[in-house]
Amino acid sequence: MISYDYFILDNGLKVYVHQDYSTPIAAVNIIYNVGSRDEEEHKTGFAHLFEHLMFGGSKNIPSYDTPLQKVGGENNAFTSPDITNYYITLPAVNIETAFWLESDRMLSLSFDQKVLDVQQKVVIEEFKQRYLNQPYGDVWLKLRPLAYQVHPYKWATIGKEIAHIEDAVMDDVRSFFYKHYLPNNAILVVAGPISVEEVKQLAKKWFEPIPAGKLSPRNLPQEPIQTASRFLEVTAKVPLDAIYKVYHTQGRHDVGYNAVDLASDILGRSKSSRLYEKLVKEQPIFNSINAYVTSSLDPGLMILQGNLNKGISIEEGDAAIQEVLNDFLKNPVSEEELTKVKNQAESTLVFSEVELLNRAMNLAFASNAGDVEYANLESSKIQAVTVDDISQQANRILTKENCSTMYYRAN
Template sequence: MIHYEEFVLDNGLRVFVHEDESTPMAAVNILYNVGSRDENPDKTGFAHLFEHLMFGGSRHIPVYDEPLQKVGGENNAFTSPDITNYYITLPAANLETAFWLESDRMLSLSFDPQVLDVQQKVVIEEFKQRYLNQPYGDVWLKLRPLAYQQHPYRWATIGKDISHIEEATMDDVKSFFYKYYLPNNAILVVAGNVTVEQVKQLCTKWFASIPAGEPYFRRLPAEPIQTEARKLETSAKVPLNSLYKVYHMPGRFEPGFHTTDLLSDMLGRSKSSRLYQKLLRDTPMFSSVNAYITASIDPGLLVIQGNVNKGVSLEEADAAVEAIVHEFIDQPVSEDELAKVKNQAEATLAFSEVELLNRAMNLAYAANAGNPDLVNQEAELIQAVTTDDIQATARKVLRKENCSTLYYRVAE
């Protein structure tokens, strides 16, 4: 259970405090309600670029990391299709340093042309290294636009094309910042050896004077229900042929999410999963195979992926996976099999909440979805899933018409 108290500043900044006297540390997490799904289709990769720019100096602080390191703190950030998240961990005695740093970044970046130039080059190099020059690195550059026809999940967080980052101007950067990097478009979570009153005082001192901006109301195109199977083939210099199958599924906080999550665990989470047992242990068609979900806020994807052993064709591998998928549709699962994946899921959840920072992040994520109490309902929702739910979800999600398949071949 993650206990918390909440208050809102006059400028719209929502603040959550999770007190934990058992640790000498504090975690400060700021979630901005902007991800790659919010980008202009002709200017993608900006949310990720901003993650980099936010470390390039702000109005009064030219070097972000240096003062934090002096007080024993660490920081990082990540961008997803849904959010951009910045976090700091430091001794609770030095909490105010985190408030000083984060409030100055929220107030304004330095908008230094040299910083923009440097970070553009960094992101472009990352695009090349991780997505273009790495085996299978471009998979999601191909899978996303195959699976999504309308929704902006159709491009990866890094962006659709390098040129979008290369051609970014300072005006583009300022426009993005002043639209999304606002106190009324952010959630601040402070966790650890802190008090609510202490956090209120620091928020009043460091954040209250930052002006609110125009509220951002998300109006994204909904992805139509997929009504026919899709298929794409590609090839590159990769070690083995690979199979990717993706199925549309409910969003992170929608009904049916946890059922689909557990279904994916049964398919391919561990060595006791069906894909592993039947396609690696019993009949070694794959060198690796697993299943997982994207867990995005808007309707996401259940993914099955595997590297196919030499001597096995992609068509044979695909047919073998389809046979296992159809078992879920045609035959009820056992209570024992469901109980096993429930226990795995609950153990993962409990382990994640040991870390103070994870508690802060999970609270911020649930609050951003509209209901912070969701952070404490996970175990209950997992346990509520029944074997009938699994089979009904399998019939809905694992339909052939709901699947997009990518054959990734070894280039000859």
Template sequence: MISYDSFILDNGLKVFVHQDFSTPTAAVNIVYNVGSRDEEEHKTGFAHLFEHLMFGGSKNIPSYDTPLQKVGGENNAFTSPDITNFYISLPAVNLETAFWLESDRMMALSFDQKVLDVQQKVVIEEFKQRYLNQPYGDVWLKLRPLAYQVHPYRWATIGKEISHIENAVMDDVRNFFYKHYLPNNAILVVAGPVQVEEVKQLAKKWFEPIPAGKLTPRNLPKEPIQTSARFLEVEAKVPSDALYKVYHTKGRHEGDFNAIDLASDILGRSKSSRLYNQLVKENHIFNSVNAYVTASLDPGLLIIQGNLNKGVSIEEGDAAVQAVLDEFLKNPVSEEELQKVKNQAESTLVFSEVELLNRAMNLAFAANAGNVEYVNQESGKIQAVTVDDISTQSQLILKKENCSTMYYRAG
């Protein structure tokens, strides 16, 4: 259980405080309720670009990292389709430095053209290195638009194409900032050896003067139910052939999500999973194979992916995966098998809460999803999953007509 206190500032900023006096370090996490799903189809990659721009100087602070490093702090950030997250770890005695830095860039970026120019080049280079010039790097640039037809999950967080970042102008940047980077569109979590009243006074001092903005209601298109199998074949200079199969499934906090998550664990989480046992260990068809879910806020995907051994065709690999799935759907999962993946999931959950920063993040993500108590309900949801739940959800999800398959051939 992660304990917390909370309050809301007059400008709508929600603040959560998690006390832990066993460490001298404090963690400060701000999640903005904006990700790549909030972008326009012809202006993608902006949420990720903004993650970079937020370190390029704000209204009163030309260099974000310098003052933080002087007080022994470190920071980072990441963007997903659903959120943009910024976090700081620093000695608790210097907590106010984090409030000063984060509030200044929430209030206003510097909107310096030189900063935009530099960060555009950085993101473009990242696009090339990680997605275009790396083996299998473009997989999700191809798989997302195959699986999603209308929902903005159909483009990657980095963007749909480089030109969208290249063509970004300062007006685009300003509009995106003042639309999404608002106190009433953010969650602030402070964790560590702190007093609630101390955090409240700091929050009022540094964040409450920032005016609330007008929030635009999120009205994303709902992905229609997939009614027929989809297929894509590509070829590139990669070490070996690879197979990708994705199935539409539920959002992170929808009912039965945990049953789907555990089903993916049974299929391909570890070296004792069904796919690995049968296709890597026993039959030597794949040299690696796994299964997992995206756990996105809107309906996501269950993914099966594997790299084929030399001399084995993708068609053979696909048929072998389907045989494992057919067996999985035909024969009920045993209580022992289910308990094993429950134990694995519980272990992951427990270890995720060892680090103070992870606890702060988990609180922020749950609060952003609409109910901070999600953070303390996960264990109960995992244990509540039954064999029948696994069977029911697998029958619904792992249908051939709900599958998008990509053959990635080594050229």
């Protein structure tokens, strides 16, 4: 269980405090309720671009990293389709430095054209290196628009195409910042050896003067139910043929999600999973194969992906996967098999919460999703899943009509 106290500032900033006096280190995590799903289709990649721009100097602080390094701190950030998250770890005695830095860039970026020019080049280079010039790097650039027809999950967080980043101008940057980077669109979590009263004083000093903004309603198009299988074939210079099969599932906090998550674990989480046992160990069809879910806030995907051994056709691999799925749907999961994946999931959860920063993040993610208690309910939700739940969700999701398949052929 992650303990916490909570208060909200006059400008709408939600603040959570998780006290832990076993460490001299503090973690400061701030999450903005904006991700790539909030972008316009002709201007994608902005949420991720902003993650970079937020380190390029703010209204009163030309260099973000320098003062933080002087007090022994570290920082980083990441963007997802649902959120943008920034975090700092530093000695607790220097925690006010984190409040100063984060509040100043929430107040206003420097909006320096040179910074924009530099970060555009950085993001474009990242796009090329990670997505275009790396084997299988463009998989999600192709899979997302195959699986999603209308929901903005159909483009990757990096953006739909490089041109959208290249064409970004300062007016776009200002507009995006003042629309989303608002105290009433953010959540601050402070964790470590610090009192609630001290956090309250620092939050009021550094964040409360920042004015709240007008939040735009989030009217995202709902993805229609997929009623027919979809298929895409790609050829590229990659080491091995690969196959990707994706199925629409619930959102992260929807009823049935945990059963789907555990079903994916049974199918492909580890070397003792069904797909690995049958198609890597017993039959040397695949070099590697796994299954997982995207855990997105809006309805997401279960993904099955594998690289085939040389001499095995993609068609053979696809048929072999389907055979394993048919057996999974036909024969109920045993209590022993379910207990095993529950224990694996529980272990992952417990070990993740050893780290102070992870506890802070979990509180931030849960609060942003609508209920901070989500952070403390995960274990009970995992344990509540039954064999019948697995069977019901598997039969609902793992249908041919709900499947999008991509063959990735090596040339």
